[in-house]
Amino acid sequence: MTIEARPIDILLVEDDPGDELMTREAFEDNRIGNTLHVAHDGEEALEFLYRQGPHAEAPRPDLILLDLNLPKYDGRQVLEKVKSDPDLAHIPVVVLTTSSAEEDILRSYKLHANAYVTKPVDLDQFIAAIKQIDDFFVQVVRLPQRK
DSSP, X not given: OOOOOOOOEEEEEOOOHHHHHHHHHHHHHTTOOSEXXXXXXXXXXXXXXXXXXXXXXXXXXXXXXXXXXXXXXXXXXXXXXXXXXXXXXXXXXXXXXSOOOHHHHHHHHHTTOSEEEEOOSSXXXXXXXXXXXXXXXXXXXXXXXXX
């Protein structure tokens, strides 16, 4: 049984242009109708989330796809900030990273990540992983209403 899907705003926090491009291609190939916003480092992600500077009019994302290895503030710091802020803590965060290190997985879940996905290297597998994440968070689970 699925719940009626609505388009959602997704914040991709990714500093690698190649991974950003693959994510955009995955959205296009899978005809994902959600809006993808991109922050290229941890500082920009926090500006987007707190609607500061050039992101003053940014929508509140319904889902965050977060790389761990970022410049300025790394993904762990961003995750900790999001999950410790009562205004942001409800936003699901999927860690989407190249790291398969057990300590990164454990620390991410201790910081209340909603899921941890190791990025597939193969383009087709990467596209399939993005589609599965989207299907799950749009078709299966109920997200809170936008504020």
